[in-house]
Amino acid sequence: MIKVSIVGSGKVAQHLSAALSDADQVELLAMYSRSPIAFELPKSTILCRELSALPETDICIIAVSDSAIADISKALPFKNKLVLHTSGTVSLSDLSSTNRRGVFYPLQTFSIGRPIDFKTVPICIEAENPADYRLLEKLAKGISNSVYSINSEQRKALHVAAVFANNFTNHMYLQAESICTNHNISFDILKPLIAETASKINFLLPAEAQTGPAVRNDQKTMNEHLKFLPKHQQSLYTAITKSIQNDQKL
């Protein structure tokens, strides 16, 4: 049994606590949250309101905002335990060296109230020594079928890639939705297209799946689109079109 504690009460902490509570070889011994939490914990889990009250566990997972990770790691009331953070951007060395250090980065977008099957969430792990890596791997494999060894440099790359795959993609959806709304069209019409576009990358590389006026340099259609768009969308359209055409040349 791996005894685990979680520091934090946000989206990642919430989804992680649910997954760890369900895992066979894991005991979620304690959770620290300054404010009352809005989700259920197993009866056996101790909810701590003071960080100093957090009990020692084999692994402590700090699942808080990036800027708070370093300070929290310094304030933990124990030494030489394995302490992990869950961030895509914070370096492993930002954790206080009073404890052994590692990273447990679940690469998924979490929403409050929307259940996620953690078995499908890729977990990117990193530790400073092989024994800790094995413990971390055991924990990760207890809740997910996709566990990857990812070093700090790769994790930074993944985080930027995730910005394109999630944040920027969602911004494309936002443009599509606003165009629909401005023309009294239901955004629902576009949902099958969005689903199929996402699904396609499971059998085609993005470069193979690319279609549209930019990639075929259909200037007539692009000019019509630009005339049609409000100014702030014109510049976005132009920038992405340019990027699609540049990628063609690479």
Add this chain to the structure above:
Amino acid sequence: MIKVSIVGSGKVAQHLSAALSDADQVELLAMYSRSPIAFELPKSTILCRELSALPETDICIIAVSDSAIADISKALPFKNKLVLHTSGTVSLSDLSSTNRRGVFYPLQTFSIGRPIDFKTVPICIEAENPADYRLLEKLAKGISNSVYSINSEQRKALHVAAVFANNFTNHMYLQAESICTNHNISFDILKPLIAETASKINFLLPAEAQTGPAVRNDQKTMNEHLKFLPKHQQSLYTAITKSIQNDQKL
């Protein structure tokens, strides 16, 4: 029974011929293709190599590239039939007025060799008179559960929206994949994120689903991302970030 012919042999023509062949109240009487076709047609369907040999049907669907639609519509060897095109950008009035005119725009991305359940494909229809609209609606409802009345102006808007939802989104996937490849990371790690990002818009508006450094104005993370990216991705990152932050102000 609605007798239908299709002009064309590309992706849309191929998927459409399969859907129409399966439909109950439709007979795919003929198909015109200059070159040999690489997919199967019902035995009863006549394959014409000359446009002048295309028999009269209740409806003729021109599923060819945008630039060829007008000329093909002029060269059809019959009059006063209902002739449709399948384009998101071409105006209804680009069709020759020797026949009655309409639009049958299936809003989906089609790939060669990948089957699509046409029942889920939104069909945007438009006709010049109510009787033709009803015939067109009957045809569309015979193969799809999502049929929408969309006028030419709305169709133009939808086409631009689809560029964002499909072409530009796929370009975001391409960036994510290239970042992974450059850092020896499997693109598979990002696939659950991509799937969840697309799935989220079924229960959250894109504006509600937006997360990431741009929307929370996390300059530190954005600077680190920019330092990390090659030049051509930097300018794309900057342009989309600016657009996300502008949309916040609207």
